[in-house]
Amino acid sequence: MPGAVSVTASLKPSASPAPIMEMPMVEIEHLSLWYGTKIALKDISMSIPKHRVTAYIGPSGCGKSTLLRCLNRMNDLVDGVRIEGSIRMGGTDINDPGLDVTDLRKRVGMVFQKSNPFPKSVFENVAYGPRILGVRNQSDLEGIVERSLKGAALWDEVSDRLRDSALGLSGGQQQRLCIARAIAVEPDVLLMDEPCSALDPIATAKIEELMLDLKNSYTIVIVTHNMQQAARVSDHTGFMLLGELVEFGVTRQLFTNPREKQTEDYITGRFG
């Protein structure tokens, strides 16, 4: 397997579009990002296929979370961020200054590394997004909450304590609640920033199973430290290093037959 990578392959430009022939949900072209004067993402181009799980792997600080946060413009919150290139979603550039960022975030939900339920009841957590979007009718809200909790495979565990504080749930339940909260507004894309890094193996397994269910309805982009996880759940994987997308391709191929030397070194544990 290691020997399968040719020297010429590693000399190819890292930003070469990956040969993925599926319907793209998000298209990233020549994306670069600076924090002040420090460059964090270098000329990244790729497309994220619809209704698939796309994973980013790479060592800490390689820019995979930054790339993920570009997709719902969470980087706007950071002072001194500069972005070049384009990210197109359904034909519009999401970095267009005329675009309402709240509209974008309606379409792109996010689940964070640390589960961060609001200090409110389970019900209110899930109903938060719909309420923001203007759903007032109580029975509508109840329907949305039930559907979302079922979608996040949490309904059976919390249906009898919807009015209790969400902070009383276990870590894994809290993370699934965050997923339910994100899908309550029915986004097109679901971003997951290392969603299992703080969870035990059983809770992790539940969330991975959930992701395989969710990809029928949502396009999922996940950042993970855990290569086995990427191998288990994702259809496509991108390997990032020092702000560059070194390799992007079908997961099975990337793990069994990487084109790049650096990818191979990383997945075989030579660094990272």
Next chain:
Amino acid sequence: MRTRVRRIFASGEPFIWLTGGALTLSLLLVAGLIGLILYNGLGFFWPRDVLRATLADGKILTGQIVDREPVPGAVDQHRIKLKVANRDLYGADFQWVDEKQITRREYPPDIAVIERTEWGLLIGVLKEVRDGGRPVAVGAGATWDEVQRRLPEAARVRREIQRIETDAIGVVNAQQEKIRLRLKGLELRGIGQGPEAEALRAQLAPLQEKYALEEARLVALRTSQSATVVVVADGGKEKELPLSQVVDVRFPNAMSGVAKSAYYAGRVWEFVADDPRESNTEGGVFPAIFGTVMMVLIMSIVVTPLGVLAAFYLREYARQGAFVSAVRIAVNNLAGVPSIVFGVFGVGFFIYLVGGSIDRFFYPEALPTPTYGTGGILWAALTLALLTVPVVIVATEEGLAAIPRGAREASLALSATKLETTLRVVLPAVMPSILTGLILAMARAAGEVAPLMITGVVKLAPALPLDGTWPFLHMDRKFMHLGFHIYDVGFQSPNVDAARPMVFATTLLLLLIVVFLNLFAISMRNRLRRKYATSAV
């Protein structure tokens, strides 16, 4: 030797002793202060026994022992301080007596201690009751029966007189003043004659009639009070006291422990619920309690939104940098400006500038008498709000800084705007910190005296800032305040010795009010904390 010393230090033991010692010292000082206040304040209301001391030269002194101390310069000798009262008869309330000179001590049960509306306590033996100059009951027993029979009626009449003076006549006066001001306002606009002015003048006549009627009732009530009680004090001095001035008669030497306790409770209630008498040295402090609490509440209503909004801008919207840091330092240092400086600012800005302008635009007819252009509860509360706003800003800012980033991001990622995030996520989470700031601010405001002295506190306010006449809440009125009351009674009163226990009692009350206000705010904060506990991760 050196290694031993080093080992002791390395063990950490001395540091534990040092920290523990510092805590103990602070606690002891505070406990001592509170103990002193409790001892002096609570003892004030206890009906002490009355001692009749016969001196070596045959003189008799009757009074309550309030103090005992060694005679300066003499060995093993003590002297006692007697409260002989009867200020109008003897000229002084207190007398020092060397114990050595006392040949006989007794506690006769027939000595009456009479509380009256003027001149402080009267201590002596009841002799007779007179009505219109004729004796109707003679002898201690008969006099006491007669006094008991007549006292409730006298008290009722006294209350009625007070009601007419303050309420009935007060209302008529207020209405007359209002009409007078409206007439003056018409004159200022150059229509001093005409139907409108005539209509107003026509309203004055019935008011004057009403006034005369109430006045007549007052006179009738006053003259109906012809009964007097005669009391014999030390040295055979007699005092004829109108029964209408008697508040309460008691015989401490004949009272049982239970009776004394009941009396004690009554006195405490009177202290809390009654108006002051005798230039604040007697009676209660109710107006001061009311003024303090109300001023603190108005201040809270002003300072909370102001401080919270300022903190939100500083932490949530302002670009963090040198300028914001400088503002933050300045805000923190504001808390160190002497409070009297805030008072001076309050006088210059609120009273003269803002109040003066309000008077010119809205109350020109009352000028030159100022309405808002003089000290009042509103200006005092605003001045204190200014004084305490740094506390609220600092506490709120710290609360905002402690909210995990994840909470805000979660909300923003759900397509909430920054404003929606602030209102739905940040504000509930920061609520406990806001209340912490408010608790500190209220404690500071309740104890502050200096700025109030020049912005609206008075020794004796004729009316509460809240009453039954329109517009009910009189923000322009001057008010009484417990802190100032302490200063006034303790240092400005004509009879400091007699008033001193009152100082401690008032201090105790002020402490209790601050504790009560704080407990209320703390319980609210704890409820919010449980409700909006920020996530553990």
